[in-house]
Amino acid sequence: MAGLAASLPAEAVWSALVTEPGTGVSIFDIDGLCLFMSQTACDIFIGRGVRSEQVSGRHAREYFPEDWVTQRLALLRTIRDGGEPRGIRTIWRGFQQVTWITLIEDEEDGPTSAPAKERFLCITRRISADSTVDIPGGVEIVDSNVMRLGPLDVLSARELEVLSLIGQGLSLKEIASVLHRSYKTVDNHRAAIGAKLKVDDRVKLAEIARRAGLTLSDVDRPRV
Numbered sequence: 013m014a015g016l017a018a019s020l021p022a023e024a025v026w027s028a029l030v031t032e033p034g035t036g037v038s039i040f041d042i043d044g045l046c047l048f049m050s051q052t053a054c055d056i057f058i059g060r061g062v063r064s065e066q067v068s069g070r071h072a073r074e075y076f077p078e079d080w081v082t083q084r085l086a087l088l089r090t091i092r093d094g095g096e097p098r099g100i101r102t103i104w105r106g107f108q109q110v111t112w113i114t115l116i117e118d119e120e121d122g123p124t125s126a127p128a129k130e131r132f133l134c135i136t137r138r139i140s141a142d143s144t145v146d147i148p149g150g151v152e153i154v155d156s157n158v159m160r161l162g163p164l165d166v167l168s169a170r171e172l173e174v175l176s177l178i179g180q181g182l183s184l185k186e187i188a189s190v191l192h193r194s195y196k197t198v199d200n201h202r203a204a205i206g207a208k209l210k211v212d213d214r215v216k217l218a219e220i221a222r223r224a225g226l227t228l229s230d231v232d233r234p235r236v
Contacts (some may be wrong), residue, residue, distance in 0.1 A: 020182065023060075023090075026086060030137070033052075034052065034137060034138065034226075035050075035052060035055075035136070035137055036050055036052045036053030036055075036056045036057065036134075036135070036136035036137070037049075037050040037052070037053055037062055037132055037133070037134070037136075038050070038053045038133075038134040038136070039116070039132065039133055040088065040131070040132050040134060041090055041130055041131055041132070041133070042073065042084070042089065042092060042130040042132075042201045043071075043087075044071050044072040044073065044084075044085050044088075045069075045070075045082055046067055046068055046069065046070055046072060047068065047069075048064075048068050048070070049064055049067045049068055049130060050064060051063070051064045053134075053136060054066075054067055054105070055065075056104070056105075056107075056109065056136055056138065057075070057076075057104065057105075057136075058075055058081075059105070059118055061135060072084070072085075074122070076222060077158065077236040079157060079158045079234065079236060080124065080156070080158050080236060083085045083100075083157050083158075083168075084100070084154065087100060087113065088113070088152070090208055091113055091114065091115055091132065092115055092130060092170065095115070096111060096151075096152075097113060097114035097115075097151050098112075098113055098151060098152055098153070098154065099111065099112050099113070099151050099152065099153035099154070099158055100113070100153065100154050100155070101153055101155050102155070102158075102159055103156075103158030103159040103160070103161060103224050103225060103227070103230060103233075104156075104160050105160055105161075105162035105164075106157065106161060106162030106163050106164050106220075106223070107138045107162075107222055107223055107224060107225075108138065108139055108224055108225025108226075109136055109137060109138045110137060110139050110214065110221070111134050111135065111136040112134070112135045112136075112151065113127070113132050113133070113134050113135075113198075114132065114133050114195060115130070115132055115133075116131040116132065117131050120206070136138035140222045140225065141180075141222040141223075141225045141226070141227075142222050142224050142225075143223070145196060155233075156233075157233070157234070158233065158234045158235070158236045159230060159233050159234070159235060160236055161224070161235055163209065164209075164220070164226075166208045166209070167205060167208060169231050169232065170191075170201060171201050171204060171205050171208075171229060172193065172226060172230070172231045173191060173231050174187055174191070174198060174202060174205060175200040175205055175217060175226060176221055176227055176230065176231070177190060177191075177216050177218070177228070178202070178214060178218050178230055179218050179220075179221025179222045179224075179226055180221075184198050184199055184202060184230050188213070202214070202217075205217060214222065
């Protein structure tokens with residue numbers, strides 16, 4: 013596939029990439045200035061109602077929390093210094109997503125009019141827990157140090173634990189064993205989760221958990 017892409021005109025490859033359904037495409041410089049953000053990327057990161065042209069040309073700090081920006085700027089420097097692409101996984105607005113980031117090689121002409129020096133192509137896809145992560149083999153993926161839970165932000169840490177294990181297909185009895193709690197306590201948590209999310213079906217709760225990619229290690233991750 014890489015060989016095929018290399019044989020195609022750059023304009024055709026770029027057009028196909030930015031119009032691929034469900035794929036967010038952004039270009040940032042080493043300092044965090046957004047040189048380009050596709051409309052899908054805006055929808056994924058910021059939400060519908062914000063247009064691509066409103067974000068392009070602005071610094072990431074205008075739209076994202078400081079901790080989020082700091083980690084990603086450090087990752088850009090790591091990619092620049094090491095020369096290898098990286099991936100970063102996060103839960104954002106209630107969805108699990110993975111962003112693949114690579115340094116754009118210097119060239120005279122590119123998809124933006126910005127200087128070619130130290131630009132980074134960022135490709136983001138929402139990926140549920142039961143989907144195969146579509147990231148090139150061998151690319152290291154790190155976890156975001158913060159998350160934005162969206163609708164799930166109403167849940168307590170304990171409720172997130174229970175929801176994550178529901179998403180893994182565990183029964184309430186099995187969840188009670190994992191968390192060293194009584195069955196009744198876990199069932200109360202399950203009921204509270206359903207009431208807060210207005211979902212009283214365990215299958216639908218499991219779907220929500222898998223969509224968010226929730227794991228037990230996410231529970232204590234700072235929320236922003």
